Amino acid sequence: MKLSAITRLAALPVAIALAATLAACSSDAAAPDSTPTNALEGSDQASLSKYTTADVTPLDEIDISKLGLITDGTLLVxxxxxxxxxxxxxxxxxxxxxxxxxxKAMAQKLGLKIEFASTDFSALLGQVQNKSFDVGSSSISTTDARRENVGFTNGYDFGYMALVTRDDASIKSFDDLDENARIAVVRGTVQDDYVTNTLQLEAVSFPDYNTAYANVRNGQVDAWVAPSNQAEGLVVEGDGTTIAESVINTQNFMAFAVNSDNQPLIDALNSALDAVIADGTWGTLVAEWYPGRAQPLDWTPGSAAALVPSRVG
Structure with a gap:
């Protein structure tokens, strides 16, 4: 997972993040999802099969000239x-x-160039649906509420939700969160939804992960409800913080966001995803970026017909 690089990356923005703390906090941001969904309920993946395609179009039948891209031949992400x-x-x-x-590997399978642009998560899905981007890439949990506003590929990952606190905090688990706690979230995420709608607590929302994390470190908030992957990438041993609890969340798989009317692009990405699963690229990337992570036995990426090499035979 290239830990040394990630550790240095996490440290660089802290000074900026601390200075931005008061400006970044917002208690009047729009609620993420109006219908409460408990992201920690978990789910057997059979209940998500209605969102997973039975199979995919063969790659050699994909016409990249008909994908409705902003720039022909290029995925703008x-x-x-x-x-x-x-x-x-x-x-x-x-x-x-x-x-x-x-x-990147999926784009290569399709013979497409790829360009990335940075944005805030709270704006990303709207930007995809408004065709400012062809694709949204941000470990996006595919909630039912989000499906009403944007399209998604098949799933490529699952997630955990983490509780990040200072080492000396009295909060030790999700059960300790109450109206007396100052709880950080990143605006528009499923963690925001969980705190605001499921727990019905007032969250302290931030525009990005680094700022939320910095405010745990400096004691401006008591805890941060975070995606576990991002928590593990930012929490550094010796910085006074800890991941107090991490709970698996397979209720909604993660997928790439696409404009809901662009079915040709969704189909093409689903075909490419199955291809990189079958040739071992997906498994190689999992081992590289998530060393030692346990995968739920009832979860597989891609379409229902995808062949995951480690599970074949």
């Missing part, structure tokens, strides 16, 4: 710059991380 190990900019100034490296 909206992503984040600060959320290792999934989506971030490395020290060479390149967009990388598990999600973005997977999408």
């Amino acid at each position: 909206g992503t984040l710059s600060d959320a290792p190990p999934n989506i971030f900019i490395n020290e060479a100034g390149e967009f990388t991380g598990f999600d973005n490296e997977l999408l």
Whole structure:
């Protein structure tokens, strides 16, 4: 997972993030999802099969001239710059991380160039639906509410939700969160939805992961409800913070966002995803970016017909 690079990346923005704390906090931001959904309920993946295609169009039958791209031959991707190990900019100034490296491999299967641009997560889905980007890449949980506003590919990952606190905090688990706690979230995420709608608590929302994390470190908030992957990428041993609890969330798989009316592009990306699963690229990237991570036995990426090499036979 290139931990040394990620560690340095996490440290660079802290001074800026601390200065921006008061400006970044917002208690009057729009609620993320109006219908409460408990992201920690978990789910057997059979209940998500209605969102997973039975199979995909063969790659050699995909016509890339009919994908409705903003620029012919190029995928323009909206992503984040600060959320290792999934989506971030490395020290060479390149967009990388598990999600973005997977999408690069998929674009190569389709014979497409790929360009990344940084944005805030709270704006990303709207920008995809409004065709400012062809694709949104940001470990996006595919909630029912989001499906009403944007399209998604088949799933390529699952997630955990983490609780990040200072080492000396009295909050030790999700059960300790109450109206007396100052709880950080990143605006528009499923964690925002969980705190605001499921727990019905007032969250302290921030525009990005680094700022939320910095405010845990400096004691401005008591805890941060975060995606576990991003928490693990930012929490550094010796910085006074800890991941107090991490709970698996397979209720909604993660997928790439696409304009809901652009079915040809969704179909093409689904075909490419199955292709990089079958040739071992997906598994290689999982091992590289998530070393030692356990995968739920009831979860597989791609279409229902996807062949995951480690599970074949």
